[in-house]
Amino acid sequence: MKYQIRWALIFFLTPVLLWLFLLIVLPHIDLLLMSFRVEDDYGEMTWSFSNYMNFFNEPIYWLTFVRTAVYSILVTFLTFVTALPVAFYITKVASPRFQGFLAMLLLLPFWVSELVRVYGWMILLRESGVINHFLLRLGILDRPVEMLYNDVTMVMGLVYTSMLFMSVPLISALESLDNSLIEAAYDLGADMWSILFRIIIPHSMPGIVSGSIVVFMLTLGNYLTPNLMGGKNSLWFTEQIYNQFIASFNWNQGAAFGFLLLVLSSLVIWTGLKLTRQKLTGVIK
Amino acid sequence: MDLSVQNVTKVFQEFKAVDNVSFEVQEGHFFSILGPSGCGKTTLLRMIAGFIEPDLGVIQIRGADMTGIPPNKRPVNLIFQHLALFPMMTVAQNIAFGLQRQREKKADIGEKVERILKRVGLPGFGSKKIDQLSGGQRQRVAIARCLVLNPTVLLLDEPLGALDLKLREQMKVELKKLQAQVGTTFIYITHDQSEALVMSDYVAVMNQGSFEQVDTPQNLYHKPGTPFVARFVGDNNAWTGKIRRCDNDGTAEIVTTEGQGFHTKIDGVFQAGDEVDLFLRPEAMLIQPDPSVSGLNRFEVTVRAILFDGANSRLLANPHDSDVEMLIALPQNRQYDHIRENDKIEIGWDVKSGICFPTSLHENA
Ligand SMILES: Nc1ncnc2c1ncn2[C@@H]1O[C@H](COP(=O)(O)OP(=O)(O)OP(=O)(O)O)[C@@H](O)[C@H]1O
Ligand SMILES: [Mg+2]
Numbered sequence: 194m195k196y197q198i199r200w201a202l203i204f205f206l207t208p209v210l211l212w213l214f215l216l217i218v219l220p221h222i223d224l225l226l227m228s229f230r231v232e233d234d235y236g237e238m239t240w241s242f243s244n245y246m247n248f249f250n251e252p253i254y255w256l257t258f259v260r261t262a263v264y265s266i267l268v269t270f271l272t273f274v275t276a277l278p279v280a281f282y283i284t285k286v287a288s289p290r291f292q293g294f295l296a297m298l299l300l301l302p303f304w305v306s307e308l309v310r311v312y313g314w315m316i317l318l319r320e321s322g323v324i325n326h327f328l329l330r331l332g333i334l335d336r337p338v339e340m341l342y343n344d345v346t347m348v349m350g351l352v353y354t355s356m357l358f359m360s361v362p363l364i365s366a367l368e369s370l371d372n373s374l375i376e377a378a379y380d381l382g383a384d385m386w387s388i389l390f391r392i393i394i395p396h397s398m399p400g401i402v403s404g405s406i407v408v409f410m411l412t413l414g415n416y417l418t419p420n421l422m423g424g425k426n427s428l429w430f431t432e433q434i435y436n437q438f439i440a441s442f443n444w445n446q447g448a449a450f451g452f453l454l455l456v457l458s459s460l461v462i463w464t465g466l467k468l469t470r471q472k473l474t475g476v477i478k
Numbered sequence: 479m480d481l482s483v484q485n486v487t488k489v490f491q492e493f494k495a496v497d498n499v500s501f502e503v504q505e506g507h508f509f510s511i512l513g514p515s516g517c518g519k520t521t522l523l524r525m526i527a528g529f530i531e532p533d534l535g536v537i538q539i540r541g542a543d544m545t546g547i548p549p550n551k552r553p554v555n556l557i558f559q560h561l562a563l564f565p566m567m568t569v570a571q572n573i574a575f576g577l578q579r580q581r582e583k584k585a586d587i588g589e590k591v592e593r594i595l596k597r598v599g600l601p602g603f604g605s606k607k608i609d610q611l612s613g614g615q616r617q618r619v620a621i622a623r624c625l626v627l628n629p630t631v632l633l634l635d636e637p638l639g640a641l642d643l644k645l646r647e648q649m650k651v652e653l654k655k656l657q658a659q660v661g662t663t664f665i666y667i668t669h670d671q672s673e674a675l676v677m678s679d680y681v682a683v684m685n686q687g688s689f690e691q692v693d694t695p696q697n698l699y700h701k702p703g704t705p706f707v708a709r710f711v712g713d714n715n716a717w718t719g720k721i722r723r724c725d726n727d728g729t730a731e732i733v734t735t736e737g738q739g740f741h742t743k744i745d746g747v748f749q750a751g752d753e754v755d756l757f758l759r760p761e762a763m764l765i766q767p768d769p770s771v772s773g774l775n776r777f778e779v780t781v782r783a784i785l786f787d788g789a790n791s792r793l794l795a796n797p798h799d800s801d802v803e804m805l806i807a808l809p810q811n812r813q814y815d816h817i818r819e820n821d822k823i824e825i826g827w828d829v830k831s832g833i834c835f836p837t838s839l840h841e842n843a
Contacts, residue, residue, distance in 0.1 A: 377562035380527060381627065382550045382579035391575070395566040 228448035244449035254433060254450075261430035262457055264344075265412040268351045269405050272359045275352060276404070280363035281393070285372065299360050307354060311421050314350055315341060342424035350422040351412050358411060359404040366400025367393070402471045406462055413458050430454055479541070480505045480663040481526070481631050486535030488521055495521040496532075497687035503631070503665065503680070508657050510666045510674035513684030514710070519667045520559070522684075523633050526665065527556040539630055550579075555624035556633040560640065561616055563608045569595070569619050570604030576627045594626040598656065614645050621653075625660060634666045638673060650676050671711050675699065683707050705835045708757040715763075715804040717756045718837065721748050729829055732756060736800040740775045742832030753837035760792055761807035762831035765814055766824050774826035781821045784808070793817070795825070 231241045248254045283295045302310060317323050318340040325337040340346060370393065378388045394401070419429035434454070437447030466473060481503040488496040495518040503509045511519050524530045526537055528549035537544045539553055549556075555576075564572050570591050577587045595601055598618040603611075611619065617637060624632055638646045638653075654677045657664050668674050674681045675695040682692040683706070691703035702708035709716065719734035721744075730744045732754060742756060767774055779795040782803070791808040806825060808814055817823060 371560075371562065373558045373560060373562040374564060376529060376549075377556075377558055378564070378575070380529075380549045380556045381576035381623070383575070384550060384579075387579060392564065392566075 224448040224451060227445050228452050230445055232445075244446050245453075247446065248449065248453060253428075257428045257430050257433055258453065258457070260428070261413060262461065264348065264351075264429075265409055266461065268348055268355065268412045269409045271348065271352045272355045272408050273401060273405060276356055276359035276363055277393075277397075279356075280360050280367050283360075284364055284367040284370075285375075296364065299357055302353075303357055307417055310354070311350060311418055314346075314353070314422060318346060341422060342427075344423065344427050347419055347423035347427050350418045351415060354415070354418055355408040355412060358407045362400040362404040362407075363397060366397035370396045398469060398471060402466065402469055405465065409461065409465075410458055413454065479503075480507075480539065481665070482536075482538040482541075483522075483526070484536045484538075486522070486525060486532045486537060488518075488525060488530060489533050494687050496525070498535075499684075499687075499689055500535075501682055501689065501692055503663055506661045506663055507679045508654065508664045508666065508677055510668060510678040510681045511684055512668055512671055512674040512681050512711070515669055517684050518687040519669075519684060520635055523556065523635055523665065523667055526631070527554055527633055528552045553630040554633055555627055555629040557620050557624055557635065557637045559635045559637070561620040561637065563616060563620055563623070565608050567608070568604065569600070569606050569608065569611070572608065572619060573604075573623045573626050576623065580627070590626055594622045597625075597659070598622045599652075613641050614649060617641065617649060621656070625662065629662065631663045631665060634664060636668055638668075638670075646673075653677060675711070683710060685710070702757070702833060705755050705757070708833055708835070713760055713805055714757045714833075715760065717758075717802070719754055719756060721750050721752045721754055723750055724748055730834070732834075736797070736802055738777065738797060738800075740832065741829050742775070742834060743830050744834045746836075748834070748836070755835045755837055757833040757835075758827060758831060759807075760805040762827050763804075763806045764826045764828075765793075765806065765808070765817070767826035771826070773829050775829065776824060776826045778822055779804070779806070779825050781817060781819055781823060783819060784817065795823075 228244050229240055229242070230238045231243050233239050248258070279299070283292055283299075287295055315322070319325075320337045320339045320341075322340070324340065325334070328334040329337060374392055374396070375388055378392050383391065414431060416429070416431040416435065419427060420432055423429065430450070431454075434447050434450045437443045437450060479502055483502070484500050486496060486499050487494065497518075499522060501509075511522065513519050521530065525532050526544075528544065528547060528551075531545075544552060564575065567575070573591045573594060574587050577590060582590075591604060592601075595603060598621055600615060600618055600622070603615070603619075608616065608619070620637065621632075638649050641649060650673055657677075666674070666677065675698070678695055680692060681695055681698055683690045683698065685706050691698060691707045693701075693703070698707060698711050702711060708714050717732075717734040717736075717738075717740075719732045719740075722731045722733050722739070724730045724744070728743055728745075729741060730748060732740045732742060734740070734756070740756065748754065764774070767776070778798045780798070781793055781795050783794040785792040785794055785805075786808075789810060791810055793806040793808050795804055795806055796802060797804065808817075
């Protein structure tokens with residue numbers, strides 16, 4: 194009996210482990226090694242820290258890096274702030290018959306690819322776009338304004354892209370919140386804000402943290418939205434990595450940048466977990 | 479007058495959950511609302527707490543009209559059916575929650591929490607988590623969480639429903655003692671008549687959205703005002719029959735549909751030929767009464783089963799030549815140990831123990 198279970202385990206686990214090893218661990222080891230190698234004056238590859246030194250010596254690199262981190266945290270926070278009322282409405286206010294329908298509406302935009310969604314925004318926002326057209330017609334503007342290619346638009350686009358990944362864990366966290374807890378708090382004299390901060394948010398903490406981790410990682414690693422909606426000055430760190438790999442064909446430098454990004458996201462998530470006193474395993478559940 | 483409810487009605491999509499209910503509760507009283515499941519008790523309580531606005535009628539607390547005042551501004555607190563303790567907080571934080579909302583000083587809060595924990599018999603439990611408590615302890619925390627705010631009226635929605643029988647019996651007595659100590663007005667909802675009878679100063683019996691009778695537990699038991707109350711409060715044997723003759727001394731002769739003749743006292747105006755419902759408590763039936771006692775309705779029954787339940791033991795019996803089932807109290811003084819199943823025994827009941835209602839009242843029971 195025990196023997197059989199052992200074999201079943203191996204049978205089912207092997208593809209997963211193989212997949213993890215071949216597609217994730219192996220390339221990362223290769224990239225890690227690559228990031229420590231540079232071409233010396235004679236065209237030979239040697240071991241060196243210079244890829245990492247470049248990052249610290251060149252302000253454009255680490256400024257972009259810090260910018261990306263700060264904006265990702267901001268986007269995560271804004272996504273949370275917008276998704277919480279939505280999730281609350283769907284789980285606690287809307288009548289049960291509409292809950293499924295409303296959750297569907299949240300999901301709907303994700304049936305088309307991110308590229309199409311971003312182009313949708315561009316059609317709306319660009320200088321000759323739909324919104325400008327209407328504002329001109331209504332006489333609110335007398336000259337079209339460029340609404341694309343700035344940080345505000347980029348952040349908005351990133352929040353929009355991330356909404357679903359925050360709403361779904363929040364909805365499931367709020368669904369498990371007993372309505373009578375909210376009523377009891379109300380009965381004991383709490384106003385809306387103390388119910389939010391003392392009852393709803395502490396109860397939904399695992400959902401908030403898991404949603405935040407997903408949104409933060411997706412935003413940090415997003416390439417399309419910052420590139421298409423952000424302006425010339427809104428550089429995202431993924432663009433730096435792309436430039437190294439594709440434009441400069443400097444794979445070693447690109448690999449070093451990639452690892453710095455990995456360290457950054459791990460660090461921010463670790464800090465977040467420590468601050469909210471959550472455990473990674475608990476959050477994943 | 480701590481609470482006054484006047485002509486309150488609540489309709490849910492054509493369905494009258496609470497129908498023209500009026501009552502008043504004196505300061506410091508333990509007032510129970512007793513009724514079967516779905517009769518509108520919770521709806522009525524939630525209107526007093528402020529979660530539902532009545533469609534008609536006025537609710538006043540200490541003379542102040544509560545219309546339009548939200549639950550967090552009312553001087554009442556509600557203990558929920560499933561307690562609704564905050565699992566993310568400790569016992570002390572749960573109790574301090576309401577005090578913090580009133581912006582009390584930190585030192586005062588700590589002191590009040592300690593004092594109320596001692597009062598409900600949980601000193602030193604402040605730092606425990608809710609899921610570390612037993613059912614009875616949670617109960618007490620829920621009560622402490624409300625009482626610490628000194629509400630004018632404390633509302634309790636079947637708070638003992640989730641406890642096991644033994645603990646429920648114990649909490650019943652404790653709750654009554656606690657209420658007497660703190661002197662807060664309690665409004666207690668239950669579908670368990672024994673809870674209502676044991677704890678209350680006054681009990682309202684509720685049926686299909688309206689009150690049938692508001693009275694002391696003793697009166698409810700001995701002088702039920704409607705057939706519904708007679709059936710719902712305590713056990714009763716019921717017969718339907720017709721009045722054959724009314725006597726001048728407030729008694730009448732009744733013939734049941736099975737053809738048995740009884741002589742019973744009547745309250746109210748009856749005429750010969752009226753259809754009536756006759757109720758009789760199991761303990762009003764005397765087993766093998768002394769032949770010298772007069773004024774008894776005597777008849778013979780066949781014992782079907784002996785339902786032994788300690789002090790609450792009963793005989794299940796059929797009156798002579800009929801299959802009507804009736805319950806007879808079986809005192810456990812060893813005097814009746816000889817009774818066996820299928821024995822024929824004589825039963826007697828006093829003329830004054832019968833309770834009669836005209837059958838027309840039967841329809842809303
Ligand atoms: N929000 C609502 N919408 C429609 N009908 C409702 C609503 N709330 C309660 N009802 C109905 O009103 C009636 C009374 O409900 P209520 O909860 O007051 O009963 P209850 O006496 O507390 O019963 P229980 O002892 O089972 O708790 C029930 O038939 C219920 O279906
Ligand atoms: Mg109820």
